[in-house]
Amino acid sequence: MKILIHDLNENDFNLKFNVIGKDITVISNNNEIHNCIGCFGCWVKTPAACVIRDKYGDMGELYSKCDEVIIISNCCYGGFSPFVKNVMDRSISFVLPYFTYRNGEMHHKNRYNKRYKLKVCFYGDNIIEEEMDTAKKLVMANSINMNCIKHEVSFYNSIQEMEGEIL
């Protein structure tokens, strides 16, 4: 299974991407989403699930069942858009609170054996060089943090440019 997290409106998404008949779970901005409140309840209260029970509370479990996570996001200050970032902030139940070391730095241990590939597609007509640099480093950092198998990142000037390129 693949997961596709995107911040496009339903119309643009349906016009540009065809997921019918493909084994893809799509996470869109079509429901009320709450922000992470930093309570760590997903580790110590309801382990492996977010305590906030909106439609975005089981991201960790979902990652544990997929081979690839594809993210389509507007590039915002060299990072993800607020909606995509919200989904990511609500995803830390995927890892354990326990620490391990990778490349000499502290990270979290895996909760699940399953690991996924991370593919990020940033779009925007005004992404400057420095933002691109930050965004590339960010995807790499996320990939290490979530212990992904591998990662890739690409940039597009517009939503149109992504058509036929991603799935």
Add this chain to the structure above:
Amino acid sequence: MKIALINGSPKVKDSASNAILQELKKFLGDEPIIIQEHFKSPEIKEEQMESILDCEAIVFAFPLYVDGIPSHLLHCLVRFQEYIDKIGKKEIVVYTLVNCGFYEGKHNALAIDMMKHWTKKSGLKWGQGIGIGAGGMIPGLGNVPAGHGPKKNLGTALKIISDNIVNSSEGETLFITANFPRFAYKLAAEFGWRKAIKANGLRRKDLFRKKV
């Protein structure tokens, strides 16, 4: 001089970000007028933006979330940038203190870069960023003054940034961690998780629960 201190942690109480700002205040002294705001949800009010933009310096303090800016704060920053675009740019210097749960302060580098990009896009001036590791220790050390014990490095960094803030000057990004060994921080944090899960009526092994 007027300075805005913005706490970007979603936590209502006991956040490291708030503790850091309260320590910073001591270094800023009595002279500047200080206003404090707490961005704990994605909503930002026009009055808040107005009073912040009336300052010569803005200091953000927030936690690192998944290597970046917490989403609620990012929402606020996007709105804030739109507002600044509308009313025209101001002579304001932006400073940022990011703290994280991992030991090394370096993890905060990208969130600081993103704040630099926000500053540039908003037409404001960049001042300085500090990346603080082992943030999990800070709220519990309220009685230890910055500059002492495990908060020695924090004190040194806050002195440097506070001097820059009052002089509206720029400084290079600093990365610090607690004056406390890494293995001991790891042990203390992991002991804390076991204590927390038990306090919630669950068992130690529930920390490892998998959803299938």
